[in-house]
Amino acid sequence: MAPAATALIDRAAGLVLGQRGFLFPWAPVCLGVGIGLYFLLRVEPPTWALWLAALAGLAGLVAQARMNAVAGPLVAAVALACLGIGLAGARSHGVAGPVLDFRYYGSIEGRVVGIDRSASDAVRLTLDRVVLERMAPEDTPTRVRVSLHGEQGFAPLEPDAVVILTGHLGPPGGAVEPGGFDFRRHAWFLRLGAVGYTRNPVLLLEEPGGGQAVFAARMALSQYVQKALPGETGAFAAAVTTGDRSGMGQETLDALRDTNLAHLLAISGLHMGLLAGFVFGALRVGLLLVPLVRHHWPVKRLAAAGALVAAFGYLLLSGGNVATERAFVMAAVALTAVMLHRRALSLRAVAMAALIILVLQPEAMLGPGFQMSFAATTALVAVFEQVSGLQRERRLPRWAAPVISLLVSSAVAGFATAPVAMTHFNRMTHYGLIANLVSVPVMGMMVVPAAVVAALLSPLGLDWLALAVMGWGLDWILLVARTVAAWEGAVRPIPAPGPGVLPLMAMGGLILCLWRGRGRLAGMVPAALALALWVGAERPALLIADSGALVGLMTPEGRALSRPRGSGFIAEVWLENDGSRLDQAGAAGLWPGEAEGRVARGRLGSWEVIHLQGKIASRGFAECRADQIVVASEALALSGPCLRFDPDTLGATGAVAVSARPDGLRVVTDRELSGDRLWHRRPAAQDAPLRLAQTGQ
Structure with missing residues (x-):
């Protein structure tokens, strides 16, 4: 072998060896590469090819354990990519169902399994157990989604109720322009075989039978909160506590998006972390006040276990979207680490959360929720590892820690999620940092604690006290959103980038966050290339x-x-x-x-x-x-x-x-x-x- 080639191989081996102990966070990246390759294919691969990829991936993971410190990680990377292809294919076939291939008008019968709002601010029902007029059961879509226009009664809009209506249905539409958002693929994984609308009243056919207990509990809690806090404040409170956004008006949603405060609607890491932290702290203090418990029981572990139970309950009530699932896995890993006396927050925990979600829902990687959630979390953990290092070395005064944490977390999360938000939503918020600095502390110190206290006071009938405090905090956040959104130049439209821009940007960010040593600066290269491609992108004539x-x-x-x-x-x-x-x-x-x-x-x-x-x-x-x-x-x-x-x-x-x-x-x-x-x-x-x-x- 030529000396130059030998030197290059030795240098590559040195780079891999230099990352020993820090390679696990790259596991979901490699798995995601395989998932991305599957979705990039223009022709559906045969089932035997998907099985072969999955088996090759599993075999590679087993074999790499017996290899040396250089070959093992490389084989594991390829194996995870193969496994990603197999997992994505298995998921795609697993959710397969009939899709309507013509325009349908007639009666639509089904059970209510989802209630939300469309982009046009119309209430939408998602129905399963669908019955369509003159259509065989094997050809009938598994689920349909219908937007409700005109005057509608609210009695039928109950979880698990069987309703009937007369409306229009059609197949899920494709991208509105080549290379754009593919709603047809999105609907496939939601098992939506048809979408449509009705202008006629929805009629109740059968009362709820208790088959959607968690969903019914979510909606009941949402209605209770909105009754206690009327108007947009109650709708905001319902979104924060249950994930139900059906009561929020489009103007409020636009104001929150235009000020980069829409993440406060998503039950994500912020809410889950605040809830788990508050419950953990409250339980720990309460147990320490009891002398017998303080001296003989593992108080810290018990508090962590109680916080884990509370986080799981929050996950169930929230509806379990990708951001909430990621937040729960992160909280569960952190609380389990506390119970085992291990480090609670690390890039390993972020990677574990990503692996779990990608294995269960590979298609989630394509959505803005997954991308923004993990971009923010990965960047925050990576940056705070550096900040905590400075604090341990006493380079920062103690009083400055919370102030710097707030500034750094808002700036880092905004910077990390900005490319994803601009790609998917074509907008840049100029004053988002200001809005977050005056809103996030209110959410953490007022809204979330008040929600927990309200749950504790509910059996005594005193929850209205805590809900009132929660409402004050949400009123402040809405005031900030509407005020800042009205400032001149609050939002700047951004042209859509080319197809390779976001993956390049993501790779650059991952290298900057996950690589150890000066080599992480190499992440600036793909990031700069992505920026150049974005600036030079041309729209179709x-x-x-x-x-x-x-x-x-x-x-x-x-x-x-x-x-x-x-x-x-x-x-x-x-x-x-x-x-x-x-x-x-x-x-x-x-x-x-x-x-x-x-x-x-x-x-x-x-x-x-x-x-x-x-x-x-x-x-x-x-x-x-x-x-x-x-x-x-x-x-x-x-x-x-x-x-x-x-x-x-x-x-x-x-x-x-x-x-x-x-x-x-x-x-x-x-x-x-x-x-x-x-x-x-x-x-x-x-x-x-x-x-x-x-x-x-």
């Missing part, structure tokens, strides 16, 4: 909705839309991804060509873009030229060599993005990027319209 009902054309002033109303959700997402401040009506005013009646004409380089809206416009357009792109919301019957997109074509392609290049047009479709996966199955007969759209023949 032309976007076409999968229904053909909306077209978006990029102009020097921003995205121009072909119509001022209709397809509002698609328009909102397109403009958010562009980083635009305009609404749909304002964007429609930018359309660069004629927009007479139901026909809108614009230009994309040397190509003319024509959008035909409605049956009359579509039928009246009979012939086209080679330099035209024709989009229609109804089926087209025209001759000519143009590039055409109508509902038949778009049914196969999904949303379309078109870019003008010197050598012609580049057409990218949602189907091209999403591939043929379990949640994207399409009939083979639809391939012909896809080829027609791509070639223009």
Whole structure:
């Protein structure tokens, strides 16, 4: 072997040996790489390949235990990646269920298993045990979700109640633009086989039978809290205590998001840590006040066990989303460590929480909840290891510790989660640090303790005293959110990055947090590369909705839309991804060509873009030229060599993005990027319209 190669291998071995004792936090990273690879595939792998990957991963983990200190970690990394592929595949097949493949209107019967609110502020019901008119049970979706519009009674909206309604259902939609958020995949793992709406009243068919005890307890507690604290304060209190956000108005949610205070709604590490810490401290003090207990019982261990029970109860009442599960695992690991006289908080605990969630729910890795939760926690633990080191060396005065902890925790958590928030929500909050500095202490010293005291006083009928204190704290937080959100420049729109930006940013952050020694500075390289790619990202010149009902054309002033109303959700997402401040009506005013009646004409380089809206416009357009792109919301019957997109074509392609290049047009479709996966199955007969759209023949 060449001396240079030998030296390179020796250096790599030295790097691995230098990380001995600190490699476990990389285990969920390697597992996540495998999960990510599975979801990046364009074609669903056969079942035997998934089994092979899982078995290879298990075999590698067993074999690495007998290897040396250099080969063992490397084999373990590859084995965990293989295991991640197998786990993600097993989960995908395990949640498989029927998906509606047509537009349905008729009676819908089912049991209420979820109540929340949609982005349009409408109450939504999630139903299981679904019965649809004239549909065989084996073809009926496992679950459906229905938004309630119009006047609705609240009697049927009870957990475990069987309801019946008349409404519209359809298959879960794909991404509104190629490479965007894939709701179809998201719905697959929620076991939602159809989504829709109703404008008719929901009728109660059967009273609740007690089959959803935890859910019923959550909603009963939520209603009790909202009755004790009316208005947005009570809705906020219900969200904090039970995870039920169905009572919160959209304006309040927007104010919390615009000030980076929305994390106070999620029952996550902050709430779970405050609850467990308060219960642990209260139990420990109470037990120490009893002389017999103080001298003969393990007070600290008993307090930790009691706090663990309280945290588990909080997990059940909260509904158990990813952030709450991560927080509970972290709290459980910390409290167990206290009972075993071990270090309570470390990167190992964070890694253990990530491993548990990724094994049980591999798809969680793709969501902003998992990404933001672990980004904040990993960064906080890594930074506070350094801060605690300074404190042990007496470099910081004792009085400064809580002040610095508050400042550092708010700044670090905000900095760590900012790339994830900007990627998923296309916004940057400029005054989030200020809002958190004056709100988080109130949550920790007033709201959460008052909630615990209210639970203790409830059997005596005195919980209203503590709930009033809790309400004062939440009123302050809402006042801060509304005040800061009204400041000029509070929110800045951010254009959506390319597909590789967030993984590169995550890798850079993980190296900075997990690597030991000066080598951690190497994490600046992928982070800087991600930032450069983000700044240089280009948005598609032309976007076409999968229904053909909306077209978006990029102009020097921003995205121009072909119509001022209709397809509002698609328009909102397109403009958010562009980083635009305009609404749909304002964007429609930018359309660069004629927009007479139901026909809108614009230009994309040397190509003319024509959008035909409605049956009359579509039928009246009979012939086209080679330099035209024709989009229609109804089926087209025209001759000519143009590039055409109508509902038949778009049914196969999904949303379309078109870019003008010197050598012609580049057409990218949602189907091209999403591939043929379990949640994207399409009939083979639809391939012909896809080829027609791509070639223009």
